[in-house]
Amino acid sequence: EPVTEFTWINRYMNWSNLCLLSGVNKYATSFGRIWLSVVFVFRVLVLLVAAEKAWGDEQGNFRCNTAQPGCHNVCYDHxxxxxxxxxxxxxxxxxxxxxxLVVLHVAYRMERERKHTLKYGEGCSHLYADMGKKRGGLWWTYLLSLIFKMAVDAVFIFLVWYIYEANDFPLLVKCHEDPCPNDVDxxxxxxxxxxxxxxxxxxxxMVCILLTLCETVYLVGKRCYECKCIWIRSKSPFSLECNIFLFKNYAGKYTF
Incomplete structure (x- = not known):
């Protein structure tokens, strides 16, 4: 069986890799889980199942009305x-x-915790109250991963628009590249x-960019609200709203 780009995609997006990627769900917000579902259902599956029919043998199905050697290949490349x-x-x-990267960062935390327990015994205090809690370095890793995902999608949208002239696919195109004789249909x-x-x-x-942007705003907004609550508690320790928020989200970090 010839190895095509679809064979390669199938090998990359096998079940073990998808299961590993789905482990991000443990640490993602609701927006992140929706993003992962959109990627799996509307991008991976469509690419593997539907797009193969449209782009199976693209160069072989690209026809030019000339027998000039090399013209067909040059026009296709153009x-x-x-x-x-x-x-x-x-x-x-x-x-x-x-x-x-988020999964790897959590695995790094677990390894640190394991070595800490081996060194000081089972009864020692934990390095992390919750391995998967987005605190410290893990928060920054998660935030940077969101920014990188938005940037990647935006760059590839621009590339598709720039290379293929706003996604226009006319039935007939005119080619006048060398070594074609005059204009070739x-x-x-x-x-x-x-x-x-x-x-x-x-x-x-674009939907994935919007979801990632919402998750970024939510993540940063939640951190800003936490900082605000810490400041309010320093002035008024009995603030009910802030105490409830900090208890629900950071019970292992703050004393109540």
């Missing part, structure tokens, strides 16, 4: 410098890798189908 599927595959890899296979899938993937990327 209109499709990078295949959509390969761009989307790279986008999925880059956009999911930051989430794995070339025909794109399944142009409407390609346009629909491209718009769909761009829209889902």
């Amino acid at each position: 209109f499709f410098p990078v295949a959509h599927v390969r761009l989307w595959a790279l986008q999925l890899i880059f956009v999911t890798c930051p989430s794995l 070339c025909f794109i296979a399944r142009p409407t189908e390609k346009r629909i899938f491209t718009v769909f993937m761009v829209v889902t990327s």
